[in-house]
Amino acid sequence: MTEIQTFTIGxxxxxxxxxxxxxRITGPGIWGPPQNEAAARELLKHVVQSGVTLIDxxxxxxxxxxxxxxxxxxxxxxxxxxxxxxxxxxxxxxxxWERNCRPDRLKRCCEDSLRRLQLExxxxxxxxxxxxxxxxxxxxxxxxxLHDEGKIRHxxxxxxxVEELDRARQVVEIVSVQNRYxxxxxxxxxxxxxxxxxxxxxxxxxxxxTGDLARPGGSLDAIARKYGASPAQVALAxxxxxxxxxxxxxxxxxxxxxxxxxxxxxxxxxxEDIATLEEAAARA
Ligand SMILES: NC(=O)c1ccc[n+]([C@@H]2O[C@H](COP(=O)([O-])OP(=O)(O)OC[C@H]3O[C@@H](n4cnc5c(N)ncnc54)[C@H](OP(=O)(O)O)[C@@H]3O)[C@@H](O)[C@H]2O)c1
Numbered sequence: 001m002t003e004i005q006t007f008t009i010g011x012x013x014x015x016x017x018x019x020x021x022x023x024r025i026t027g028p029g030i031w032g033p034p035q036n037e038a039a040a041r042e043l044l045k046h047v048v049q050s051g052v053t054l055i056d057x058x059x060x061x062x063x064x065x066x067x068x069x070x071x072x073x074x075x076x077x078x079x080x081x082x083x084x085x086x087x088x089x090x091x092x093x094x095x096x097w098e099r100n101c102r103p104d105r106l107k108r109c110c111e112d113s114l115r116r117l118q119l120e121x122x123x124x125x126x127x128x129x130x131x132x133x134x135x136x137x138x139x140x141x142x143x144x145x146l147h148d149e150g151k152i153r154h155x156x157x158x159x160x161x162v163e164e165l166d167r168a169r170q171v172v173e174i175v176s177v178q179n180r181y182x183x184x185x186x187x188x189x190x191x192x193x194x195x196x197x198x199x200x201x202x203x204x205x206x207x208x209x210t211g212d213l214a215r216p217g218g219s220l221d222a223i224a225r226k227y228g229a230s231p232a233q234v235a236l237a238x239x240x241x242x243x244x245x246x247x248x249x250x251x252x253x254x255x256x257x258x259x260x261x262x263x264x265x266x267x268x269x270x271x272e273d274i275a276t277l278e279e280a281a282a283r284a
Contacts, residue, residue: 001051004265005240007247009201010154010175013123015082017240018265019054020047020258021205021251025069026062029094033065034253041073046255048074048081050262056178056203056249058086058128059113060097067116075118084176084203085113086158088128088139101131103142110146126156126178127168136167144172156201162190176201176247183220183235183281184211195245207248208261210235212284219280223273229264232257236264238277 004016025040027033034040047055057066067085074081087109088101110125125143130136146152156176157168168174177195179188181204188204195202213220214231224234232250239248250261269277 002262002265004051004053007201007245009082009124009247010173013082013154013175014080015054015201015247016052017247018052018236018262019056019084019203019247019249020044020052021249022055022057022066022070023061024251024253026065027094029096030061031091031094032062034069037069040069040253043253043255043258044070044073047258048078050258052262053078053080054082054084054247054249056084058089058126059109059116060086060089060091060128063091064112064116067113071116071118077119082123083117083119084124084126084156085117085122086126086128086178087113088131099129099131099133101127101129101134101139103134103138103145106139106142107146110143110151114151121150121153123153124156124176125152125154126158126176129159130164136164137171140168140171147172156203158205160191162194165191165194174200176203178203178205178249180204180206181239182207182209183238183277184209184213184284186281192243192245196243200245201247202243202245203247203249204239205249207239207250208232208235213277213280219276223269223277226273227267227269229267230260232261233264233267234269234277236261237267237269238274240265241269241274 143155154175158178181188
């Protein structure tokens, strides 16, 4: 089994620094069931058998489909498996995502996730987005109440700025942040710096996006060839190297891609290649 380095979230949840993003086990547009539900359950079992101890999902993936498949494939869960789910988005069709982070709705969503995942307590419950129609303090306040009631072990946030993260942390302890972040998109560098300073887990979503860097003959492509690796593996290895608090959660619907991505934890890029990658990314 591949050895995966660990990180402790919230002082008591040890997870491998290579998770699985369960957004891609649905139909197109993250809507409805996947074409082959049995294959999706097989993939989830394979993920856990490969040593992954962190699975990221959300009530809105499908909606409901991803959480249901996780329970069908993996319940009763291994003791060391951490499921991080989210609430705060609603769906009206394929590719459509709307925000609704009213406190009463978040509480209902959490109850529904508990039931679907067949859990008494969710290890990490994340606010999926900040709803401009609802004060952030009210949304996070609902999660704080769920925490006090023992329904949530830890609270995380997604898609926040440094200022929003600070405001959320005034209300309740926040253990993790999930923002879009990858080699080619480093807008959340400032949020990552706060996580690094304070020991919060940082789950970069869309971790495999490499933009033009991976085009044939591009710098990522050249470095990947040098290591006999794929561009996806180099993108993940860079994320793991860049900060000790990053917890990549690459998404895939394929066992083959999952196995390829997992090998990134064993890929060590030398400092010169990392500098080359970062310079190319800054220019792109
Ligand atoms: N908090 C948020 O707002 C938010 C938003 C988006 C995502 N997320 C979370 O973050 C996770 C990761 O994000 P993501 O799924 O958008 O992006 P990603 O992991 O960067 O990319 C997933 C895409 O890349 C493909 N892929 C995966 N491995 C590959 C490989 N080795 N070679 C070629 N293609 C490969 C997948 O297709 P195949 O299925 O064909 O492999 C899929 O289309 C999600 O699963 C979800 O849990 C969170």
